[in-house]
Amino acid sequence: MPKQTVKEAIIAALKKVNKPLSSNDIYDTIMEHDFYRFRAERPPHIVLSELRRHCVGLDYPSASAKKHYQILKDGTYWIKDVPVPGESIEAAETQAAVKKSYEVSKDVIRNLKEMHQSHIEKFKLSILNQLKELEPDTFEHFSKKLLEVYGFKDMKVTQKSRDGGIDGFGKLKIGITHLNVAFQSKRWKNNVVRKKEIQSFRGDIQGKFEQGIFFTTASYSRDAKDISIQSGAVPIILIDGPMIVDIMIEKKFGVVVMESLPVYINAFEEALDREKDSNKNL
Template sequence: MKKTIHEIAIDTIKNVGKPMFSREIYDYIILNDLYQFKAENPLDVLNKVIRKHCEGIDFPSARKQKYFQITKDRKYWIAGVPIPGLSKEEIKTEAKSKKDSENLKSIVKDLKDIQTKHTLAFKQQILYQLKELSPESFEMFSKKLLDIYGFKKTKVTNYVKDGGIDGYGELKVGITHLNVAFQSKRWKNNSVSRVEIDKFRGAIQGEFEQGIIFTTSKFTKEALGATRKPGAAPIILIDGESLVDIMIEKRFGIDTEHIPVYINALDTILDDL
């Protein structure tokens, strides 16, 4: 049965009997014709496989299963096997290094958990503030959101006599323009029902090719199933959670503070030193 790249790398380290740089592992594999790489940059492929499965090297695409460990001089050895040729003092140093690495890994995990909780709380805060807007302000917010998305000639209609249409604009699609109307429902609790969808579709029919309903609340299951109707303008439904997601995506009313999380990649340069 054909062996995988990481299995070939482990065999190589076992045969040589000492820690190796990835370049050394690669040269041994090629010299002994142990594996046929079919990639344009085979050394990069080997590097990625080893690093993904190496203790102490953690990044988003790293694997939980670890086959390798990395020494203090950033060479690779087999995971779970004592590194050969180390003195008692060096063994203690390696153990401390591994413990520090595990502590750092735990801290990074805590940071990610905190970031997830922060994002959830942040979204809830933004949605709460949107729900506190006046209906008129939410209509203007909806217009500005469409502006950010590239709509042209957007306008908010007269609040008193808008006929169910709170605003409209044009969206360039290919070589043509879609006339799009929108309705803004700054609701705190009640979900928008299908009745509201049908009424809005009736209001825009014949004048607009598409409709959008923004709400700070949610849509009922029946409403979500009524976005399209044969021979009628399609209606796009954007609820409160989606509104906040769009704001984050477009950095609309949202700012960011970047806090770097550093990942040790020293092994990637030592081969060339």
């Protein structure tokens, strides 16, 4: 048996028969001529998976960008960019038109993905800019609500005259107990939260709370990040502007998903393959 890959075995089988074949016929030809020895429970499925992952026109999430095969109108497979044996001029022209349409579709999908990514980036920036325009006390209440939608309970915003460096507090259920948590919110446009702000917040909550959460619409300096988690000290979770926006999107808080556009992939042969396997087990 020559040492070769599943891909090479498939191509060898197609060349041996010199005509397009179904996935099962390709598998039978591979076995008949000992092109490859499978060590899997369902070797026909290995062949089908290889064909579809590397087939022109089949671009689902787990498909490969490298294409080695083409699928014909009757559902059989042949080698990519190799003339189909016995194919008429009309059929060849039809297949060429299908390939051209596929390439155009790929360009359209790529452009849509780029537009979608651009929209997301602009959308996130727009939300972040809105957050930066909030009044400081409004941002504190916003932080409280964000923690509530994330699962925190009994959240309260402290009064300005007696907050002691703590803007709010509440509880987070961990297993059968509750973690006492305090938060601080800094609605800053351009300032960077530095080490001293984190140290001050930690000093305010040490011995009273088991965890601190620091919100800012700006960013954190490296030294602030370095001391946020320290052995023997209350851990401080740092959440910056982009992270706030990501949480809003994840929890759909202040964000509405207008529409989801499904993309359909032909999986008809897989369905038949599963049905055959099911019947074998009866």
